[in-house]
Amino acid sequence: MASxxxxxxxxxxxFGGLAAAKALDGADAEVVLIDRRNHHLxxxxxxxxxxxxxxxxxxxxxxxHLLRRQKNVRVLMATVVGxxxxxxxVLLEDGTSERYDSLVLATGAQHAYFGHxxxxxxxxxxxxVEDATAIRRKLLLALEAAERETDAERRKALLxxxxxGAGPTGVEMAGAIIELAHASIRGQFNTLSTGDLxxxxxxxxxxxxxxxxxxxxxxxxxxxxRKGVEVELGQSVTDIDGEGVSFGESRxxxxxxxxxxxVAASPVAKWLGVDGDRAGRVKVEPDLSVPSLPGVxxxxxxASISRYDGKPVPGVAPAAKQAGRHVAKxxxxxxxxxxxxxxxxxxxxxxxxxxxxxxAVIDFGWIxxxxxxxxxxxxxxxxxxxxxxxxxxxxTLSWLWIYLTGQRGSRLITHGDAHKxxxxxxxxxx
Amino acid sequence: MASxxxxxxxxxxxFGGLAAAKALDGADAEVVLIDRRNHHLxxxxxxxxxxxxxxxxxxxxxxxHLLRRQKNVRVLMATVVGxxxxxxxVLLEDGTSERYDSLVLATGAQHAYFGHxxxxxxxxxxxxVEDATAIRRKLLLALEAAERETDAERRKALLxxxxxGAGPTGVEMAGAIIELAHASIRGQFNTLSTGDLxxxxxxxxxxxxxxxxxxxxxxxxxxxxRKGVEVELGQSVTDIDGEGVSFGESRxxxxxxxxxxxVAASPVAKWLGVDGDRAGRVKVEPDLSVPSLPGVxxxxxxASISRYDGKPVPGVAPAAKQAGRHVAKxxxxxxxxxxxxxxxxxxxxxxxxxxxxxxAVIDFGWIxxxxxxxxxxxxxxxxxxxxxxxxxxxxTLSWLWIYLTGQRGSRLITHGDAHKxxxxxxxxxx
Numbered sequence: 001m002a003s004x005x006x007x008x009x010x011x012x013x014x015f016g017g018l019a020a021a022k023a024l025d026g027a028d029a030e031v032v033l034i035d036r037r038n039h040h041l042x043x044x045x046x047x048x049x050x051x052x053x054x055x056x057x058x059x060x061x062x063x064x065h066l067l068r069r070q071k072n073v074r075v076l077m078a079t080v081v082g083x084x085x086x087x088x089x090v091l092l093e094d095g096t097s098e099r100y101d102s103l104v105l106a107t108g109a110q111h112a113y114f115g116h117x118x119x120x121x122x123x124x125x126x127x128x129v130e131d132a133t134a135i136r137r138k139l140l141l142a143l144e145a146a147e148r149e150t151d152a153e154r155r156k157a158l159l160x161x162x163x164x165g166a167g168p169t170g171v172e173m174a175g176a177i178i179e180l181a182h183a184s185i186r187g188q189f190n191t192l193s194t195g196d197l198x199x200x201x202x203x204x205x206x207x208x209x210x211x212x213x214x215x216x217x218x219x220x221x222x223x224x225x226r227k228g229v230e231v232e233l234g235q236s237v238t239d240i241d242g243e244g245v246s247f248g249e250s251r252x253x254x255x256x257x258x259x260x261x262x263v264a265a266s267p268v269a270k271w272l273g274v275d276g277d278r279a280g281r282v283k284v285e286p287d288l289s290v291p292s293l294p295g296v297x298x299x300x301x302x303a304s305i306s307r308y309d310g311k312p313v314p315g316v317a318p319a320a321k322q323a324g325r326h327v328a329k330x331x332x333x334x335x336x337x338x339x340x341x342x343x344x345x346x347x348x349x350x351x352x353x354x355x356x357x358x359x360a361v362i363d364f365g366w367i368x369x370x371x372x373x374x375x376x377x378x379x380x381x382x383x384x385x386x387x388x389x390x391x392x393x394x395x396t397l398s399w400l401w402i403y404l405t406g407q408r409g410s411r412l413i414t415h416g417d418a419h420k421x422x423x424x425x426x427x428x429x430x
Numbered sequence: 431m432a433s434x435x436x437x438x439x440x441x442x443x444x445f446g447g448l449a450a451a452k453a454l455d456g457a458d459a460e461v462v463l464i465d466r467r468n469h470h471l472x473x474x475x476x477x478x479x480x481x482x483x484x485x486x487x488x489x490x491x492x493x494x495h496l497l498r499r500q501k502n503v504r505v506l507m508a509t510v511v512g513x514x515x516x517x518x519x520v521l522l523e524d525g526t527s528e529r530y531d532s533l534v535l536a537t538g539a540q541h542a543y544f545g546h547x548x549x550x551x552x553x554x555x556x557x558x559v560e561d562a563t564a565i566r567r568k569l570l571l572a573l574e575a576a577e578r579e580t581d582a583e584r585r586k587a588l589l590x591x592x593x594x595g596a597g598p599t600g601v602e603m604a605g606a607i608i609e610l611a612h613a614s615i616r617g618q619f620n621t622l623s624t625g626d627l628x629x630x631x632x633x634x635x636x637x638x639x640x641x642x643x644x645x646x647x648x649x650x651x652x653x654x655x656r657k658g659v660e661v662e663l664g665q666s667v668t669d670i671d672g673e674g675v676s677f678g679e680s681r682x683x684x685x686x687x688x689x690x691x692x693v694a695a696s697p698v699a700k701w702l703g704v705d706g707d708r709a710g711r712v713k714v715e716p717d718l719s720v721p722s723l724p725g726v727x728x729x730x731x732x733a734s735i736s737r738y739d740g741k742p743v744p745g746v747a748p749a750a751k752q753a754g755r756h757v758a759k760x761x762x763x764x765x766x767x768x769x770x771x772x773x774x775x776x777x778x779x780x781x782x783x784x785x786x787x788x789x790a791v792i793d794f795g796w797i798x799x800x801x802x803x804x805x806x807x808x809x810x811x812x813x814x815x816x817x818x819x820x821x822x823x824x825x826t827l828s829w830l831w832i833y834l835t836g837q838r839g840s841r842l843i844t845h846g847d848a849h850k851x852x853x854x855x856x857x858x859x860x
Contacts, residue, residue, distance in 0.1 A: 037843065038841070038842070038843040039841075055486065055487040055488075056485065056842055056844065057485040057839055057840035057841075058485075060842050061841075062618070062841045062842070064618035064619070065617075065618060065837070065841065068617050068618050074621070075618075076577070076578065077574040077578075077843075078578065094578075129842065129844050130844055130845055141507075144468060144507040147506070147507075148506065148508065148524070187495075187498050188494035188495060188498050188505075189494070190504075191504070390835075390837065390839055394824070394827070394839075397823065397827070401820055401823075405820075407495070407820065409487055409824075410487035411468070411469075411487075411491075411492045411495065412468070412469050412486055412487055412490050413467065413469070413507075414486065414559050414560055414563070415560055
């Protein structure tokens with residue numbers, strides 16, 4: 001019998017899955033990367049799509065395109081519905097399956113509403129391109145509706161924007177929304193007053209950017225307030241509906257609420273028949289394999305990995321990429337028949353977050369930066385990390401244009417349904 | 431009683447409505463421009479969004495942005511449901527109304543399926559940004575599904591694309607689709623063969639680009655065939671369903687059909703309570719006013735205007751723009767109390783269509799061009815006619831990138847619904 005090639009199936013084309021596929025370039029294996037979407041998404045800049053600064057094709061690229069030069073990989077656009085761990089096959093929605101010798105699960109996280117799933121309808125989160133264009137539509141429609149509203153109270157509610165959760169996404173959204181709204185009201189909605197505008201950032205913990213050092217959290221809080229963002233700390237949200245959000249003793253009337261508070265892992269634990277942690281993540285061995293399932297690896301936001309210092313590996317892009325590259329090394333060792341355990345060591349390069357134009361915070365550990373200099377470093381770092389030359393050029397130009405003219409390039413209100421224009425009011429209520 | 435300002439309401443922010451609003455800059459009037467969308471769309475390049483060359487924000491701009499420097503205009507995003515001609519008011523969906531002294535109706539056309547409305551579900555047309563992203567999704571999903579299809583016949587059907595109607599849109603779509611599919615198969619779908627690819631352009635008349643001179647039609651037919659497009663002339667479509675299209679004695683199995691065959695005017699005639707022609711257009715007086723409705727003007731694709739030479743004014747962007755500027759002149763005369771009739775004279779500047787990379791036809795009347803030189807003129811003319819500097823830069827770069835690398839920048843498959851990924855098969859069947 002002719003020996004057949006080692007077959008690696010990777011589920012998920014995010015930072016982790018893509019890094020694993022790339023690091024297997026040239027390996028003596030047949031690699032299959034499965035994703036239910038055709039594109040890899042550069043999540044760190046997705047909030048800029050939601051706030052009309054960038055267009056979707058500037059932060060997302062077809063996975064096939066990114067892997068086009070790699071001979072040993074096949075890209076499959078398909079939805080995974082389960083895993084047959086005994087038969088070593090990934091089950092697809094269309095009834096077919098993909099056999100594996102090694103399996104890498106890198107399916108990432110979704111928003112989680114802590115048991116309040118009904119809130120999702122009123123407070124969308126930001127994970128996909130569609131989420132971003134839906135939030136963009138909500139933001140721009142609120143301004144349009146405010147322009148037509150004759151009742152002063154209702155107009156104020158339309159000009160109030162609430163963001164829940166003050167991690168990097170919440171902070172970046174709050175800063176970008178207040179800038180978008182200010183620029184729009186001044187430039188295009190002459191009948192509206194910036195005095196009616198409220199952007200409220202609600203956080204359950206005692207500081208913003210809790211994963212940064214307190215000094216940078218304090219700077220960020222101050223920078224947000226100087227921009228006009230109201231920051232409510234130590235406030236747990238108790239209710240969200242179509243008219244506003246309640247927290248602690250307070251209530252804010254608003255038509256636009258954005259959820260940046262929590263995520264849960266995709267259902268990998270269920271697929272594998274193992275226990276997940278509270279956030280649904282799978283606890284893995286030091287080499288990222290799943291206990292008692294040899295050849296099955298879990299990486300990225302869906303994995304629970306402890307560092308040697310006892311801290312968990314954070315759910316950020318660099319961690320997913322490092323884990324993807326590591327798992328490729330482990331699989332190459334398997335293919336070569338080597339059986340030593342290769343433990344994963346996470347190297348934390350630093351934390352970055354932008355607060356708005358000319359304001360950002362960076363913590364590289366050995367140096368901490370804030371203000372306009374950090375903002376420029378932030379921009380350059382993100383352009384550097386983009387995976388494609390064309391996008392580097394286009395995003396640089398988009399940012400330069402906004403910087404020089406203040407005009408955001410992508411303020412389109414588009415709907416999902418083709419052939420049908422949904423009326424304004426109906427859209428507002430969705 | 432203080433004299434109040436003349437109030438001009440313009441319905442529709444396309445080429446005609448926008449030109450009318452701009453030509454009223456500085457007029458002693460209160461101008462209100464109403465559109466149910468927030469953006470003006472540069473229709474001539476929409477097919478490039480559908481074929482992944484450009485992104486939506488490169489061909490559409492917020493109407494507010496385009497009119498931001500004009501003091502006497504207010505932009506209203508709202509849906510018109512009727513007109514009270516006796517009370518001189520435009521009725522909006524939210525129950526409010528906008529009073530007018532002069533009314534300009536420039537609401538454009540929609541696809542028409544000649545009594546076969548059921549065909550729309552299988553053969554979408556190309557009129558809006560959403561239509562374009564839906565067609566882009568269909569094209570790219572067909573390639574993805576073909577990649578997974580093991581049955582040779584079904585794979586061929588997935589790699590067959592039919593375009594109905596060989597006017598400029600149909601010709602441009604056919605050329606762009608075959609280039610997109612060729613480049614995708616060669617670069618990204620190694621398991622597919624370009625030999626299985628079919629692009630079929632079906633036309634009821636006896637030649638393509640019937641509004642051009644026969645010489646250029648013949649050139650276009652030849653250029654399409656050299657590219658590999660099958661052109662079926664003199665063929666009436668008799669049926670369209672989820673599995674294919676029937677015409678004459680023939681039947682083509684295909685999952686992707688695009689409608690570029692016919693349009694009908696929006697329901698302006700009904701709103702006004704007047705008779706429309708067969709395509710629903712309103713017959714107007716030489717000054718573009720509606721007979722027996724003083725102060726009401728109809729322009730663009732929704733108007734039926736005869737030229738002094740007896741030919742109808744074509745439904746193209748330059749005609750709508752000229753009519754918009756003319757109607758502004760007529761309204762300015764009304765405001766000044768002048769009552770002479772100002773007849774509209776349409777000046778036909780020429781016809782342009784592109785057949786694909788390095789191939790286009792241009793008929794300026796005094797000169798006819800074809801081939802690569804016409805293609806460059808076509809590109810420069812379209813960049814010139816774009817309404818915004820930022821977009822000029824970005825489209826020039828996008829085209830340059832495609833020209834040099836062959837890579838289309840916007841190959842994203844996105845769905846309408848946020849928070850939900852529809853499975854591949856469900857989407858294919860929609």
